[in-house]
Amino acid sequence: MRADRLVSLVLLLRQQGRMSATALAEELEVSTRTVLRDVEALSAAGVPVYAERGRHGGFALLPGFRTELTGLNPDEALALLVAGSRRGAQTLGLGSALASAMLKVVDALPDSYRDTAAGVAQRLLIDPETDLLSRRLVADEIPDAVAAEILRAVFTGHKLRIRYATADQPPHWRTVDPVGLVTVRDRGYLLATRSGEDRTYRLSRIQAAEELAEPADRPDRVDLDRAWQERSTRFRSGGDQVTVLVRVDKDRREELVGTAVAVLGEQSDADGRLRIEAAFQDARHAEWALWQLGTRAEALSPQWLRTTLAERAAALAGRYASEAVSEESVPADRVSDG
Structure with missing residues (x-):
């Protein structure tokens, strides 16, 4: 975690220029004391970061310093910036990781393209928080600890124990085999199987989660789009509709x-x-x-x-x-x- 934060700090200074310890702390979601310790660590590692005193002072990098991130052309970077403006990452608990990734995407561009890509991205707004009538679109909220456990189980292929609350029953624990994650209109869903039967769980109703050591019983490959369409069809044709x-x-x-x-x-x-x-x-x-x-x-x-x-x-x-x-x-x- 600290290594990622140090990289993010360098990229912020690369792209924003001089920044105060307070501003860096807000961007990185840490204390100013942590920022000061990180700056000392970067200096000790040879990164040319220096402090400017005074009312408008702060931390900055020596002119000409850049990180070695290459391989993206302007169109590819723009596509990532636009994709990064969507709120699906927030729904899956990946908001901070997305912010760090976007810094790296911008920094990967040559100087001649960086301002152009950033400017074009500012002209596009994808999935704003309110619609045209100023009605706020409320996204599901999932605790970071719960999202982290779910993501690990999905990615590692381990069984997952969740405390799930349905609309009409008290919450209780169950063990499932996670298949994948889907976001639809700022709502997140866990696709899983339980005792061999397909199950779909809304992430906001998972109150607690625990990744287990036991491997999940699931296929090595999955077509999530097809799986979602099949479950959607079954949902529309059943229940009390x-x-x-x-x-x-x-x-x-x-x-x-x-x-x-x-x-x-x-x-x-x-x-x-x-x-x-x-x-x-x-x-x-x-x-x-x-x-x-x-x-x-x-x-x-x-x-x-x-x-x-x-x-x-x-x-x-x-x-x-x-x-x-x-x-x-x-x-x-x-x-x-x-």
């Missing part, structure tokens, strides 16, 4: 489709609206999805869903139908002094 026929405005189609498990059919009505047959995970999922669309969508069937939405809307209308509002329920800055 419900099928809903919806009339929706064209400009809200993507919102409806994005929340559905699957789209089973679609056609245009004479008035320009779309008639979509969609599958949802369960009754609660269907109710939630249609409620989000308000008057821009109408559930045509099943009847129980229409009844549920009507009752919910009536209850909300009743809540706001009262003409009198007591002063106690109005914020102080909304009450007139007169």
